[in-house]
Amino acid sequence: xxxxxxxxxxxxxxxxxxxxxxxxxxxxxxxxxxxxxxxxxxxxxxxxxxxxxxxxxxxxxxxxxxxxxxxxxxxxxxxxxxxxxxxxxxxxxxxxxxxxxxxxxxxxxxxxxxxxxxxxxxxxxxxxxxxxxxxxxxxxxxxxxxxxxxxxxxxxxxxxxxxxxxxxxxxxxxxxxxxxxxxxxxxxxxxxxxxxxxxxxxxxxxxxxxxxxxxxxxxxxxxxxxxxxxxxxxxxxxxxxxxxxxxxxxxxxxxxxxxxxxxxxxxxxxxxxxxxxxxxxxxxxxxxxxxxxxxxxxxxxxxxxxxxxxxxxxxxxxxxxxxxxxxxxxxxxxxxxxxxxxxxxxxxxxxxxxxxxxxxxxxxxxxxxxxxxxxxxxxxxxxxxxxxxxxxxxxxxxxxxxxxx
Numbered sequence: 001x002x003x004x005x006x007x008x009x010x011x012x013x014x015x016x017x018x019x020x021x022x023x024x025x026x027x028x029x030x031x032x033x034x035x036x037x038x039x040x041x042x043x044x045x046x047x048x049x050x051x052x053x054x055x056x057x058x059x060x061x062x063x064x065x066x067x068x069x070x071x072x073x074x075x076x077x078x079x080x081x082x083x084x085x086x087x088x089x090x091x092x093x094x095x096x097x098x099x100x101x102x103x104x105x106x107x108x109x110x111x112x113x114x115x116x117x118x119x120x121x122x123x124x125x126x127x128x129x130x131x132x133x134x135x136x137x138x139x140x141x142x143x144x145x146x147x148x149x150x151x152x153x154x155x156x157x158x159x160x161x162x163x164x165x166x167x168x169x170x171x172x173x174x175x176x177x178x179x180x181x182x183x184x185x186x187x188x189x190x191x192x193x194x195x196x197x198x199x200x201x202x203x204x205x206x207x208x209x210x211x212x213x214x215x216x217x218x219x220x221x222x223x224x225x226x227x228x229x230x231x232x233x234x235x236x237x238x239x240x241x242x243x244x245x246x247x248x249x250x251x252x253x254x255x256x257x258x259x260x261x262x263x264x265x266x267x268x269x270x271x272x273x274x275x276x277x278x279x280x281x282x283x284x285x286x287x288x289x290x291x292x293x294x295x296x297x298x299x300x301x302x303x304x305x306x307x308x309x310x311x312x313x314x315x316x317x318x319x320x321x322x323x324x325x326x327x328x329x330x331x332x333x334x335x336x337x338x339x340x341x342x343x344x345x346x347x348x349x350x351x352x353x354x355x356x357x358x359x360x361x362x363x364x365x366x367x368x369x370x371x372x373x374x375x376x377x378x379x380x381x382x383x384x385x386x387x388x389x390x391x392x393x394x395x396x397x398x399x400x401x402x403x404x405x
Contacts, residue, residue: 003147324362
């Protein structure tokens with residue numbers, strides 16, 4: 001099966017994760033794709049194939065005879081899609097020989113604009129896959145899943161010699177818990193790669209330190225005509241909290257290694273309100289200062305109003321894998337050689353996000369991130385080219401060849 005055929009098949013499954021749920025998987029619907037992938041791995045002849053009770057899929061392509069002493073390598077992608085935008089009833093648009101201009105997303109009437117996504121110009125002449133504007137596409141990270149599955153199939157059919165190759169597909173990466181129950185006692189790779197980036201030829205090994213932060217605000221509601229010095233309007237306290245954070249330290253105003261506070265959700269009324277943030281920074285010390293800023297706001301609000309007006313809950317998501325990868329530079333060197341072997345210059349940028357690989361690296365499995373060839377993730381402007389996915393498949397195969405040398 002061609003890589004784009006796999007992508008179109010996998011995006012038909014609704015696998016949006018649920019950021020309000022603390023179970024793994026956070027949504028039972030992720031099992032539907034998990035069952036499909038489990039069966040496909042079995043059909044390809046892999047061993048140790050399993051779908052766990054927590055929706056992790058594992059499989060092993062055993063080493064070619066005479067190559068059992070070569071390092072075991074792993075490839076990992078996630079099955080869930082981001083809760084930021086609908087992932088249900090995805091209707092991809094396939095555009096052969098893309099002309100390099102703006103693309104009408106026919107379901108919504110909006111346009112995928114070159115002015116917003118300049119990289120579209122580099123995709124001219126390719127087969128482009130977009131959304132119809134009513135959902136996200138799900139290339140993050142079903143493109144990675146497709147590329148891994150296609151590479152495994154080609155390694156088998158082309159009889160490419162290899163050491164042990166471990167495959168892992170995770171749930172809930174988009175809500176920060178994809179690596180929580182990843183079984184490294186079962187998944188016996190020496191090192192691995194998540195296939196969850198964007199740019200073709202990318203190998204990323206520096207990501208955000210990340211946490212989520214939630215302010216629970218308890219108001220005091222009385223008749224507005226008798227409210228003087230009594231009422232505490234929880235919604236207004238939420239607005240006050242938001243106003244205390246630097247307005248230029250948001251995703252809209254930052255780039256590169258600059259961190260931010262990102263207001264993701266604000267709901268409530270006079271009696272109760274909830275303000276949710278994600279906090280990101282590449283520098284660990286600056287990241288901790290950001291969390292201290294939030295704690296200071298909690299104290300300030302409780303000092304101004306009642307002592308129990310605001311309750312802050314901070315949950316760490318992942319850390320910058322750079323400190324682990326710096327001690328295992330060979331993993332990046334292999335990927336860069338593979339990328340050069342397919343005719344590209346390796347791209348390594350600080351990732352303004354995170355992957356399961358960041359968590360796995362700190363769990364003892366060095367795990368940089370490879371590009372899938374997709375862009376505009378987490379929304380209706382998500383897009384990818386067939387040729388970009390083919391390149392990612394080739395990079396995976398080259399890594400396998402290099403590891404077996």
